[in-house]
Amino acid sequence: MQNPDGQIQAYELTHFITLVGEKLVIATRKHWFVLALPITIILFGAFVFSVLTLVLFSLLPLSSKAILFTLTTLVIVTIIASFITKAIVDWYCHFYIVTTRKILEVCHAPLSSSKINEVLLDQVRCTEVDVKVSGMLEEFIEMGDVIVTFDRPTHQEEFVLHDIQNPRNIGLYLSDMLESTHQHQGNPFFSWYKMRDNNNNSRFRLREEIFPKHSEGGTFA
Amino acid sequence: MKEIVLLIQLFFLIIVFSFSIYNLFYLVQTRRVEMKLGITIPGVVKNMVAFNMFFPIAIMAALLFFIFLTLGS
Numbered sequence: 001m002q003n004p005d006g007q008i009q010a011y012e013l014t015h016f017i018t019l020v021g022e023k024l025v026i027a028t029r030k031h032w033f034v035l036a037l038p039i040t041i042i043l044f045g046a047f048v049f050s051v052l053t054l055v056l057f058s059l060l061p062l063s064s065k066a067i068l069f070t071l072t073t074l075v076i077v078t079i080i081a082s083f084i085t086k087a088i089v090d091w092y093c094h095f096y097i098v099t100t101r102k103i104l105e106v107c108h109a110p111l112s113s114s115k116i117n118e119v120l121l122d123q124v125r126c127t128e129v130d131v132k133v134s135g136m137l138e139e140f141i142e143m144g145d146v147i148v149t150f151d152r153p154t155h156q157e158e159f160v161l162h163d164i165q166n167p168r169n170i171g172l173y174l175s176d177m178l179e180s181t182h183q184h185q186g187n188p189f190f191s192w193y194k195m196r197d198n199n200n201n202s203r204f205r206l207r208e209e210i211f212p213k214h215s216e217g218g219t220f221a
Numbered sequence: 222m223k224e225i226v227l228l229i230q231l232f233f234l235i236i237v238f239s240f241s242i243y244n245l246f247y248l249v250q251t252r253r254v255e256m257k258l259g260i261t262i263p264g265v266v267k268n269m270v271a272f273n274m275f276f277p278i279a280i281m282a283a284l285l286f287f288i289f290l291t292l293g294s
Binding site for chain 2: 084
């Protein structure tokens with residue numbers, strides 16, 4: 001099966017493939033559209049602030065209004081450029097990695113925060129993959145969540161790949177890969193209980209009592 | 222009025238200086254994150270961070286020029 005589009009290349013993720021026999025399944029970032037909202041807010045705020053300063057400087061009886069307004073605009077450009085760059089870098093350094101042994105969420109925001117959320121797949125009991133696309137816009141731009149649920153009966157643990165591109169393809173791909181991974185690893189429940197095998201090692205054994213023929217009135221041959 | 226203009230210009234100078242320093246640290250931290258995660262941030266984004274560091278310096282020069290101009294007038 002081919003990898004769905006919008007994925008990070010494997011050579012960029014060598015730092016995260018650390019376990020024995022571990023192979024990369026999927027590595028993806030959030031959809032680029034998640035950048036649109038913060039950038040729009042920043043630009044709108046800058047526009048409002050520029051208009052306010054223009055009005056303020058026109059009201060004040062200052063001699064150098066044009067120079068002050070130009071300087072204000074330059075300062076606003078500095079501020080919005082910094083904020084937009086921060087939004088882009090934060091988006092770029094936030095990605096999800098699924099390997100044959102674990103699922104990771106890596107989120108690094110330089111000078112702000114750092115988070116690595118990791119789930120080891122051989123320590124979970126059950127894995128189900130759900131896809132959630134909500135809203136017309138998300139449907140149109142193919143953006144949504146892929147929810148990997150562990151231990152479904154108790155609903156205790158969910159790993160959500162938020163706002164990723166092509167959630168349906170990635171969800172299908174992920175469920176296929178996780179299933180094949182479990183098949184290759186043997187029993188996925190190995191760490192939770194010991195399986196009964198057929199080599200007479202089970203707890204209860206059915207035995208047949210064998211009586212010698214002479215005890216039933218037979219004669220020795 | 223001259224004092225108000227000077228005050229505004231000094232206020233801008235402090236803001237721009239702060240952003241220049243912030244972007245210097247941000248650039249260093251971005252490189253560190255790159256090395257830590259083993260990823261390569263695109264050159265355009267890194268150039269944007271570098272621009273954000275150097276552009277305030279140019280504005281600071283302009284502000285200082287206008288501050289001296291205001292003081293001299």
